[in-house]
Amino acid sequence: MITGQIIERMRSGNRFMLTSHRKPDGDSIGSEMAMALILERLGKVAVVRNRDAYPSAYRRLPGIERILTGELPEGEQYDAVFTMECTEIERPGLARIGDYFIINIDHHHNNTMFGALNWVDIGACAVGEMIFDLAREMKLDLTTEIATHLYVSIATDTGFFHFSNTTARTFEICAELARLGANPNFVADCLYDHNRPGQIQLLGKTLSRLEIDWEMRTATIALFQSDFDGIDAVDGDTEGIINYPRSIDGVDVAVFFKEAGTRSFRVGLRARKDLNVAEVAAEFGGGGHPQASGCTIEGEYEEVRGKLFAALRRKLQARSSAAWTADGR
Secondary structure: OHHHHHHHHHHHOOEEEEEEOOOOOHHHHHHHHHHHHHHHHOOOEEEEEEOOOOOHHHOOOOOHHHOEEOOOOOOOOOOEEEEEOOOOOOOOOOOOHHHOOEEEEEOOOOOOOOOOEEEEOOOOOOHHHHHHHHHHHOOOOOOHHHHHHHHHHHHHHOOOOOOOOOOHHHHHHHHHHHHOOOOHHHHHHHHHOOOOHHHHHHHHHHHOOOEEEOOOOEEEEEEOHHHHOOOOOOHHHHOOOOHHHHOOOOOOEEEEEEEEEOOEEEEEEEEOOOOOHHHHHHOOOOEEEOOEEEEEEEOOHHHHHHHHHHHHHHHHHHHHHHHHHHOOO
């Protein structure tokens, strides 16, 4: 089994690096932190490095200050680099990462199997679930800190148990993590109840641009770089904003356009029901989960918006045609 090969590499090596995708989220942060702590329980050196800083909401989690940011320094040696929740080798955004022995751990269906060892489980609700299983296979006792980070991973990637990837096993694992010391109240308090005034101001600016297309059952919000002027907020403070338009009664798809640079927008997509927005994101080189995906589109805002909605309209029309055929009409 692939997990046996990963465990063998963990036990035989001495120095490892953990990383995840650009703009890290709860699953990437929780799973890489948990894996780093597991390696240290084996007596290994574990370095956690991401290209981008973690969102400020995660700043109270145990040991979070150890995460390094920026490009890989030249000459650093590792027995393996773990990439957590990355579908392709470019996702971490680290230029020299391909020089290392890569252990690719992910749960996305479109993973390109870019590692020397590839463990991809599309049935897992989060990479944190996979790391929990790995620790159990190793018969390793989990500390409160490890349990907390695994809980963060699973809770955030299931939308705090809102999303369709939430199963009975999700709750079984989280119950075990709570028994081991993870505190659901503490995690929720960290992620939702310690916002700075600037974060709320940023939320207000973004939601002020809410547009709803009832024909397409789509809600759109947008954020521009100029919105950060004069307020205490950073890019990572936008995590979770897309859930507001997604929550509107009657809306099936939420779209978040976030200006990333000159003539460039990151686009977040969230869907209800059976609409696979990962297929829409894939048209622009992106991807993710069927109901939670993203991509980057080049162009001015109206141009980007037009491109995205044309692709989304095609997807909706294809779904309608399929439903019509299935009804035998």
